[in-house]
Amino acid sequence: MNKVNVLGVNFDNKTLNQFQNEFIGRLNEHKSTFIVTANPEIVMSANENPEFMKILTSDADYITADGIGVVKAAKMLKTPLPERVTGYDLFTWLMKVANERNLRVYLIGAKPAVIHAVQEKIARDYPEIQLVGAEDGYFKDDLDLVALRIERTQPDLVFAALGSPRQEKLLAILRKNLLPAVMMGVGGSFDVFSGVVKRAPKFYQEAHLEWFYRLVKNPWRFKRMLVLPKFVNDVRKSRKEQK
Known part of the structure; x- marks a missing residue:
């Protein structure tokens, strides 16, 4: 079974290692790839918001179970998922890949102080990354204009920390425009990555x-x-x- 349906959201039935292998393959081929890391909150939000559900069902290329609640729900439905695959773990792994390969990265979201702290950490710990864009999430521009701004930088990776469903709406626009990058919504990951918030x-x-x-x-x-x-x-x- 390639997909596991939990309340209308189709999760990919893969381990972290399987996801990593597929994402490396898509990076190598410059394939436009939109990843959603969904927890119970996102599933419930999608059930109350048809536009958001359409993004998850029609635009996303991969949906991972970011939340033990989703893994337990799949087990209750007799269609178990192999493991929880968190957005933070994927984000930090992709940043390491970007550093090893000298990739072009665009970051958008979080508070100004947080995105500034993220830039400092990248300069210090990930010096081989080409940071082609880093902006906070307090912009007032239309998402289509923001998408154009991102596209002009020709990134290999795009991470949006705007909260759901705003981050998914932005990435869905980029995916429809066939931006040849791996794109993922990362929620509060910038806060943890920068050290502003401690992970559990x-x-x-x-x-x-x-x-x-x-x-x-x-x-x-x-x-x-x-x-x-x-x-x-x-x-x-x-x-x-x-x-």
């Missing part, structure tokens, strides 16, 4: 409790977490309908 310690990652660590550190996220019980309930309903 290994214990929390391995216990699949990163969400709990983030909640403790940022209590304001509680409202966002309320979508999780609804996600579980909808998956249970979906399982009953299958029976």
